[in-house]
Amino acid sequence: MSGKPTEYIAPNRKDTGPGVEDAGLAPGTVLGDGRYRLIGNVGHDVRGNAQLWRAKDSALGRDVALTILVGDRSDTQVTAKARRALERAMHAASFHCVGAARVLDVISANQGLADSDRVLGIVVAEWTHGTDLAELVKDSPVPPATAARLLQALAVAVETAHHVGLVLGIDHPQRIRVSADGELRFAFPGVRPEASATDDVRGLGAVLFYLLTGRWPLPDAPDGVQTVQMPHDGQPITPRSLRPAVPLELSNAAVKALAGPDSTINTGGIRTAAAMIPVLERAAASENSGTLMHQSPIGNPAPENEIWRDRDPEPDTATKRKLSVGMAILSVATLLIVGWLGFQVAQMFTSNSSAEGQFEIVEDGLDDGEDGNAEEDVEETGPPVAAGPIGPSGVAEWQPPGKDLDDAARAGQAIDGDPATAWTTSAYFDSFDSDRALKEGVGLMVSFSEASRLAEVTVNSPSAGGVIEIRSSPTANPGGLDETTLIDTMNLTNGDTTVNFDEVAETEHVLLWVTGIVPVPGGYQTRISEVTFQEAE
Numbered sequence: 254m255s256g257k258p259t260e261y262i263a264p265n266r267k268d269t270g271p272g273v274e275d276a277g278l279a280p281g282t283v284l285g286d287g288r289y290r291l292i293g294n295v296g297h298d299v300r301g302n303a304q305l306w307r308a309k310d311s312a313l314g315r316d317v318a319l320t321i322l323v324g325d326r327s328d329t330q331v332t333a334k335a336r337r338a339l340e341r342a343m344h345a346a347s348f349h350c351v352g353a354a355r356v357l358d359v360i361s362a363n364q365g366l367a368d369s370d371r372v373l374g375i376v377v378a379e380w381t382h383g384t385d386l387a388e389l390v391k392d393s394p395v396p397p398a399t400a401a402r403l404l405q406a407l408a409v410a411v412e413t414a415h416h417v418g419l420v421l422g423i424d425h426p427q428r429i430r431v432s433a434d435g436e437l438r439f440a441f442p443g444v445r446p447e448a449s450a451t452d453d454v455r456g457l458g459a460v461l462f463y464l465l466t467g468r469w470p471l472p473d474a475p476d477g478v479q480t481v482q483m484p485h486d487g488q489p490i491t492p493r494s495l496r497p498a499v500p501l502e503l504s505n506a507a508v509k510a511l512a513g514p515d516s517t518i519n520t521g522g523i524r525t526a527a528a529m530i531p532v533l534e535r536a537a538a539s540e541n542s543g544t545l546m547h548q549s550p551i552g553n554p555a556p557e558n559e560i561w562r563d564r565d566p567e568p569d570t571a572t573k574r575k576l577s578v579g580m581a582i583l584s585v586a587t588l589l590i591v592g593w594l595g596f597q598v599a600q601m602f603t604s605n606s607s608a609e610g611q612f613e614i615v616e617d618g619l620d621d622g623e624d625g626n627a628e629e630d631v632e633e634t635g636p637p638v639a640a641g642p643i644g645p646s647g648v649a650e651w652q653p654p655g656k657d658l659d660d661a662a663r664a665g666q667a668i669d670g671d672p673a674t675a676w677t678t679s680a681y682f683d684s685f686d687s688d689r690a691l692k693e694g695v696g697l698m699v700s701f702s703e704a705s706r707l708a709e710v711t712v713n714s715p716s717a718g719g720v721i722e723i724r725s726s727p728t729a730n731p732g733g734l735d736e737t738t739l740i741d742t743m744n745l746t747n748g749d750t751t752v753n754f755d756e757v758a759e760t761e762h763v764l765l766w767v768t769g770i771v772p773v774p775g776g777y778q779t780r781i782s783e784v785t786f787q788e789a790e
Contacts, residue, residue: 354379401537454525718769
């Protein structure tokens with residue numbers, strides 16, 4: 254399987270599935286005071302009476318994911334459940350994690366939904382580019398190590414959410430997508446009112462089971478998804494029993510997570526996402542090392558998509574020939590270099606002997622100083638002198654490839670001249686230097702209309718203790734942090750913090766790479782209110 258799946262758009266479904274209110278929704282329908290235009294129906298969750306749609310946000314010109322709660326507004330029980338689901342979605346709006354789409358907006362029935370009297374509320378989230386989970390396993394299950402790697406980001410998202418008292422609601426296959434970065438992502442927030450942390454853990458087990466076997470093991474699966482009926486007692490059905498190539502540890506992890514606290518199946522049980530993560534890490538590591546987590550039975554060939562070796566591979570004839578030619582070229586180059594060095598040494602001694610006795614000592618005229626000694630003219634150097642402010646032509650949030658942006662829409666507020674507005678990082682549960690950190694940093698890429706000679710930079714911020722690396726960049730969108738060059742490091746104080754560069758920084762793009770975030774209520778975060786630059790003389 255490719256590490257980055259191509260974009261897959263599910264075909265429009267003509268019905269919403271059994272048990273889900275139709276609500277008269279169709280591609281082209283506009284909701285939310287005309288802001289969101291429906292593009293295509295992605296699926297439905299019959300347990301929460303929710304429709305899952307891809308839509309276009311006309312205000313910002315971007316695609317979004319809509320979890321649309323539908324039902325009869327006159328039914329007090331239905332409306333109460335919808336209201337509770339919307340409240341839980343609002344609580345999750347501040348949650349940011351790679352494995353879960355960020356909630357952008359929550360719309361209740363009395364907020365711009367008069368155009369559809371069957372819609373009880375909408376949860377708006379970032380659109381996850383990639384492919385449907387069902388499309389990924391449509392033809393065949395994925396290799397076990399790949400399944401583990403895909404699931405890691407989602408497991409981390411579940412563990413992080415539970416750490417702050419949130420429930421995601423990942424126990425439905427159509428709410429999960431495979432991102433363009435090759436990771437599973439919870440794409441349609443809007444958890445059912447009755448969902449618990451246990452349901453999330455069971456969801457992890459179900460997704461792992463689905464990836465390994467192509468069959469969904471929980472009830473109420475959507476149409477078109479192959480299922481398997483799990484027994485409530487006795488011997489459980491395992492991924493390994495359906496597909497012998499699955500490693501034993503990975504198969505057991507899926508079944509133990511699926512068991513749940515009310516199950517009578519004696520599997521030991523996995524109760525938290527944290528217990529699942531080490532198993533996934535070990536299984537994913539086998540993909541990188543080219544080894545299996547279990548031994549293949551003697552006499553049986555290695556299963557398809559797995560690597561099985563009983564001895565080290567030998568280089569082929571072409572490889573040997575290329576190696577011989579390379580060694581010969583290296584030998585010739587070494588001889589040439591040694592000869593050139595010898596010639597240079599000989600020339601040095603020859604020049605010294607021939608020049609001996611030919612030099613004439615000429616006394617310089619003395620200065621008029623009282624000591625009568627000549628003084629050398631020494632040019633003193635120092636930091637560049639600031640000539641005046643220089644205004645950036647633009648700014649954008651930057652992340653290394655594969656990392657989600659934190660607050661890209663507000664990047665411009667860092668250079669708008671108004672310290673009352675600001676760009677902030679997301680509120681993380683761990684600092685960037687923690688072993689549990691999701692990222693190593695967050696960046697703002699500031700650009701100028703042309704290459705400029707910069708002498709200093711000032712950052713206005715209330716995040717005393719935060720750390721920012723000032724880096725020059727060859728482009729506005731480098732392929733990685735290693736393509737940028739460190740100019741200086743700034744330790745933020747409360748208010749203005751200024752760094753005078755040791756040398757003139759001549760560049761068209763400056764990256765403010767935030768490596769230190771400070772404690773705030775609910776986590777760690779750094780805020781940048783305003784950034785100004787001074788041009789060198």
